[in-house]
Amino acid sequence: MGQPPARDLSQPSPEVRAPGAKPRAAHRAKSKKTKMAHGGAKTMGEAAQVKDVVSSILKANSVAISKHNPGYLAKLGDRVMPKATVVTCSSPGGQLGMSGGDADLFVISNMGNQLATSEGSVEYGVRHLHTPLLMFVSHTGCGAIKAAAGDYSNMEPSIQKELDSIEIPKGIDATNGALININNQVEGAILKFSGEVEAGKLAVLGGYYDYNNDLKQGRGRLVITNINGETDPARIRELSSSGRYFHYGFMGR
Known part of the structure; x- marks a missing residue:
């Protein structure tokens, strides 16, 4: 059935951990604000991603509809x-x-x-x-x-x-x-x-x-x-x- 890949595909990628000690007390408030800012940015990024995906799905649907006549679509609705x-x-x-x-x-x-x-x-x-x-x-x-x-x-x-x-x-x-x-x-x-x-x-x-x-x-x-x-x-x-x-x-x- 062919030779298996040279690399071991069954193993997960190594986990990446950030080095460093815990932040000092004086930096905690700033760190919290930074995390909130990053969290907001992440949420905005995910919202944009969802918007793009939904738009792509609807666009693909429109393209598919344009390729078929009403009779074909009715056939799908009748569940042949x-x-x-x-x-x-x-x-x-x-x-x-x-x-x-x-x-x-x-x-x-x-x-x-x-x-x-x-x-x-x-x-x-x-x-x-x-x-x-x-x-x-x-x-x-x-x-x-x-x-x-x-x-x-x-x-x-x-x-x-x-x-x-x-x-x-x-x-x-x-x-x-x-x-x-x-x-x-x-x-x-x-x-x-x-x-x-x-x-x-x-x-x-x-x-x-x-x-x-x-x-x-x-x-x-x-x-x-x-x-x-x-x-x-x-x-x-x-x-x-x-x-x-x-x-x-x-x-x-």
Whole structure:
């Protein structure tokens, strides 16, 4: 699956601490005023940032509307049946480049593109929207993978709970950790939806947005790394080229 990055992506950046002793009493009042001034500046900066983000979102919405006719937008409002349930990482890196049309994908985002933490949403897509494809998508430098591979005991309990269900070795690099996690999600989904799988009604795939070109298939490419439990690159290419996305190991070659 390609060589892992030379640097250890699973370790957090070193913490920076300001040196120096406590301020003397004579300087405390001044220090407090300085902190208040800095706090006000920070608040103003955050307000400006939020304003910019909201403006960008609304602008992007206007651009999207201008590209489609009223009939297309009405189709979205009627909630047509999507063609795939896609579980992505909450980070933008896990969603960029996803295509197929707004109405074609039932997209679910969470930390580490997991089945366990969005099980109800995934089940709704598979069993109520009847999507024939369930896909788990990870990406380069996933923060959830880095956290799960390290010590996250100082994080909030709710975050710890979500990271606990990412079963990867401690200290593993982010790329290999993401690939293992993808395989785990595919395997769990095959077991959960075994009825749909055995009936040939559901294909379960895994993909990886490779922004660093670690898998040597092109920077930024969405690489299919798992087809129904098959992880051998040569077999994946064979199955993809022949369109055999519903092929499972128990079906034979």
